[in-house]
Amino acid sequence: MPELPEVEIYARYFARHALGQPISGIDVRDERILGKVRKRKFVESLVGKAFKSVRRHGKNFFADAGPAWLYLHFGMTGDLVYYRKAIERPQFARVVFDFENGAHLAYDDMRLFGVVDLVDDPDAFIAERRLGPDPLTDSFRLRDFQRIVERRRGAVKSLLMSQDIIAGIGNLYADEALYQTSIHPQRGVDRLSSAEVKALFTAVRRILRETILRAERGLDRPPRYLIHRREEGERCPLCGGTIRRTVVFGRTTYYCGKHQR
């Protein structure tokens, strides 16, 4: 489930299992998952190295294998699986890292929308892609968010999902933030009150943090979250209204027809 919180969990998982372990081999099982890098260069750049640290910016993941960085984007169905026995290798493992200790880390991705690549410099990558601030860092400031909202037009959900405005929010968490702030997903950005802009800013951070904290403890998102009610006609756990379905920014959108205005 790769939006920001999921990628953060993957980053921690990667750090827990793979950091400092010498890479003894790499099996690129499906080259279609590779970005710009060719298979041979990818393997030669990483074998014999060990990952030293990890970074995440929005949905983008980087692991330092100096001088090159491993880059991962999880697309819609990307996942990481650390395992010891060959039989445990996941079904859609596209790239497998073998470590000297005999364990393996698979990048698993059924739909192949993800990317495995090498980059020279994460900061340059972030700048080139024109990614906005990561909402869980100090670079995400209310002032900046307010300024962007003032200049922007269109539906508020589109703004939340635009990676050049905020990096990391996808379809589910955009709906969640709007639901929890009682804002209709199709409301024009120019019709948000300053209190609503502030509430949205706060809600985004709180929801992402809460999801990560709970996931670390093996807990799902709280029962009051819209994420458990993504179906037309469901009951809204906050106000008893009816959950509606529409399309915004090209994506299926769920909202409460009663309390989101």
Next chain:
DNA sequence: TTCCATGTTCCGCA
């Protein structure tokens, strides 16, 4: 069989 899916990119149009 048909519809839908947590993402990104590209094209055409207003």
Next chain:
DNA sequence: TTGCGGAACATGGA
């Protein structure tokens, strides 16, 4: 210039 709709990508799962 900005924003949006639609399609494409690849592969299931319900």
